[in-house]
Amino acid sequence: MKWFYSLAAKFFPTWYERRLPGFASLHRMIEILLAEKMPPDGHVLVLGAGGGMELKALADAQPGWTFDAVDPSADMLELAAETVRPHVDRVRLHYGSIEAAPQAPFDGASLPASLLGFGSALDAGRP
Numbered sequence: 001m002k003w004f005y006s007l008a009a010k011f012f013p014t015w016y017e018r019r020l021p022g023f024a025s026l027h028r029m030i031e032i033l034l035a036e037k038m039p040p041d042g043h044v045l046v047l048g049a050g051g052g053m054e055l056k057a058l059a060d061a062q063p064g065w066t067f068d069a070v071d072p073s074a075d076m077l078e079l080a081a082e083t084v085r086p087h088v089d090r091v092r093l094h095y096g097s098i099e100a101a102p103q104a105p106f107d108g109a110s111l112p113a114s115l116l117g118f119g120s121a122l123d124a125g126r127p
Helices: 002-019 023-037 053-061 074-082 113-123
Strands: 043-049 066-071 092-097 108-110
Touching: 023 053, 023 108, 043 053, 053 066, 053 074, 066 074, 074 092
Parallel strands: 043 066, 043 108, 066 092
Antiparallel strands: none
């Protein structure tokens, strides 16, 4: 699986924009839905930091929010760190699965829709 994450990190920024219709609008929709219920200084958990595109979009749109993001790929976290560099003071990245997420109270959470596409591909080999 490590090979997959390394390959994904290399092509991630452009792959989703080409393969997922409305990808650019997806981050805006997530931000709108979270903002409906979150305080201006909200704390968001992102499961699947990926390349950091969702984190950057949320941080750009909501300057008072802070973020904890988890990803099982060191390569993707490296890309995310570069992507969210302008918001480094508000974004904490964690290597690992959901168990690596801090046990903090969160005002909101996001599971990027991009992960939904991996589920069927990864489960394809299962009976």
